[in-house]
Amino acid sequence: GYVAINIEYRLGPDHPYPQPEQDVLAAICWVRSQADSLGVDPRRIAVWGYSAGAQMGLVAAAEPGLAASLPDCSPAQAVVQACVAVARVRCS
Numbered sequence: 001g002y003v004a005i006n007i008e009y010r011l012g013p014d015h016p017y018p019q020p021e022q023d024v025l026a027a028i029c030w031v032r033s034q035a036d037s038l039g040v041d042p043r044r045i046a047v048w049g050y051s052a053g054a055q056m057g058l059v060a061a062a063e064p065g066l067a068a069s070l071p072d073c074s075p076a077q078a079v080v081q082a083c084v085a086v087a088r089v090r091c092s
Helices: 019-033 052-062 064-069
Strands: 046-050 082-086
Touching: 019 052, 019 064, 046 052, 052 064, 052 082
Parallel strands: 046 082
Antiparallel strands: none
């Protein structure tokens, strides 16, 4: 009952904040706009990321307003219902 979509986003330092986060938000808006053809419930979209992807997902989930400057995307379309951020912590 899950649909997973892997996205690419621009990386720093060539693409500083908020460009990578806006890429994630644009992907969220695209998924929501294509929900029917993808078999996605547009009311149940989550982001999951590991390491840098986790940071991008957290910012995108916390700041959907960054989508305001994107074409074909609005803060309301960029809202996610859940965010999972994963990182490996090494303890000595």
